[in-house]
Amino acid sequence: MTQTAPSAAATAKDDPGRRRLWMIMVLGALTAVAPLSIDMYLPALPSLAEDLGTGPVQTQLTLTACIVGLAIGQGVAGPLSDAFGRRRPLLIGMAAYAVASLLCVAAPTVETLIALRLVQGATGAAGIVIARAIVQDLYDGVAAAKFFALLMLVNGLAPILAPAVGGQLLRLMPWPGVFAVLAGIGVALFLASLAGLGETLPPGRRQTGGLRATAATFRTLVADRSFVGHGLASGLAFAAMFTYIAGSPFVLQDIYGLSPQAFSLVFGVNSVGIVAAGQVSGVLAGRVALRRLLGVGLAIVAAGAIGLLAVVLAGGGLYPVLTALFLVAAGQGLIGPNATALALSGRPPQVAGTASALLGVSQFALGGAAAPLAGIAGPDTAVPMALAIAALAFLAVAATASAARSRGTASLVSG
Template sequence: MPAVKKEPLLPGWLLLMGALTALGPLAIDLYLPAFPSIAQGLHATEGQVERTLASYLFGLALAQMIYGPMADRYGRKLPLIGGLVIFTIASVVCTLTNDIEHLTAWRIVQALGGAAGMVIPRAVIRDNYDTREASKALSLLILIMGVTPILGPVLGGQVLLFVGWRGVFGLMAAGGALLLLAALLTMRETLPPEKVTPLRVSIIAQNYWSLMHDRQFMCFSLAGAFGSAGLFTYISGTPRVLMGIYGVDPQHFGLIFALGAASLILASQASARLLDRYSLEGLLKSAQVSIVLTTLAGLALTLLDWLTLPLLMLCLMGFMASQGFVNPNAAALALARQGRRLGVASALMGTMQMLCGALAGLAISHWQSHTAIPLTGILAFCAFVSWLFGRIAMRAT
């Protein structure tokens, strides 16, 4: 009897899904060190440049609502290809813009393409795996995505040093083009024909309506969404705090920023290993307690004026480590019972994450302070709300 060939722990299709999922965050992390240069080059304020990030997040949020129904009707591959084409073209145009208003507008278009990489991979994973294995796969995706926040600002800082901020957007365009080629050549369709959902407004509306009335789905999704809002607060707020308040050099910013990303990676892999011994719900509950205590400690140290750079990084690393447990387990629990509407459910969950992230980004861009209070205050708020929705979801379960 021939031996059954086992699928590797990290199959090629999952690596591609990880790279696709990292595309949207890449367009965030890569240009963070370029904020001061963009402001100077386009004669814009620091707040205006920060709002290009918030506009990108809003674009990601809204576009996911479109990709979800399309993925349930036309399959996973075709909408993804279209999104990658849009992302690549918009990235090229961003390199050519001459004012902050046009950059903000094209960042939205860029997000409309990048959103495909946020929706499709989650649906593909649930096409292939059950809930527990999906959580492990999502943890592996976080490992791959974690390379982006580590390498993104570091790489962006070096590109900025040699070719300026326009070269940073050129690198985004190159990444989009490479992923487009990889998807065209290697990706197979995973949506079973019997699960195809007609693309009718009434059916789409009914699916979204029923999802919004599914207490378990909404609460687990919101627990993850407010955790993600804290993550985007970290992304949006740390450039100003580290470079503006603590005087970190732009070329060194990426290395310090990477400490948080490394914490996220290590914790997500620990979460995947612990799933063999503990339940998803148990890991999520413990992580949400940890995230609240960590962020409250950071806020208290800020208010007492005791927050040094090492203490700030310890609090931020604790927050990111907790997120490594919250994100994959909350997502897997939210999608556990969605069956035929995985694309729509993935889209709605992603939309909530991006909307919460965009609102957090807007809040921190408008909250001007010479201290780290905007960063630590919004992180503490997001952590508490994430914990609250997690508790509600556990009781619904």
């Protein structure tokens, strides 16, 4: 573990009890901003499309806008946290997220909602990128992989609970009510961060030199084959997951006839698979090389992607599709912690935010680009979703192979 400030050390080492548990809960909740913002209103997509008089592609653009916002916001908030510390940009981001979520409630058209979702994602991104940077302030290598796996116990609840909560909310109120709930979550995250997170990047370790130094850091990271390879592997696998997220409401509800509540249950089961795989990863990290754990996760996703494509092309039934989608989802629990730890390992604290930002940008930019592909042929076929997931899984495997050939990887994967 790397100690970077008295408050950080006290949080992560000297006080391993309540304060550490609180930090895990708050950081886990911050990294759950993305699934909360996306998954909670997934069951409402068909009714949203009908209410706003639009089609599935335009409706899925509300997902894409949020994802693109999450990418842009991380690219801004990460470097800012290197220069000004973690706490101030985090609090500003969470306050702005609450306001943006509240404005979504009153969106009169799908175009307005798309624009507001972009802002919502950009502001909420601060929690995601800065939470990763805080972990890197405190841990490195295997210890970081274990801690990221612990965070999945918390942020893994979001995709389990969010669709179920969204489905139940639809019984009580129209779809704008989901965004009112998200605004309340934003307020809660702001207050939790204010009360429970200290500064982990003291002034003496912050990035100096302004935009010139930030640009130089970006160039260094982009030239690092290990960083780029592991970042792309994580981003492409993440994009496969987002394609599933964007396409599954229409595929499972419109084609296979699931109700919003049944869809929420299926989505929750898949999320349990992510959490379970993440905890297996945390237990095995240090005993099994991180690169090997990453490879197993990618193999699971690839198997699910190939199976999904085969079932869809053959006109198979609901249960084979659900099995394949479960594999695509569950493998993420092994990919996320290990790819992130491998990409960030060895980075000095003053660039952790920028490195975390690049990882986040790759994940959400790729996810935002891939998500609309799921509905490109309309709501009556699952073939585009299956093709996109299979292609992204193949590219993620290729990116990992490229990272494995880099000179810097060998010392990082021995566990």
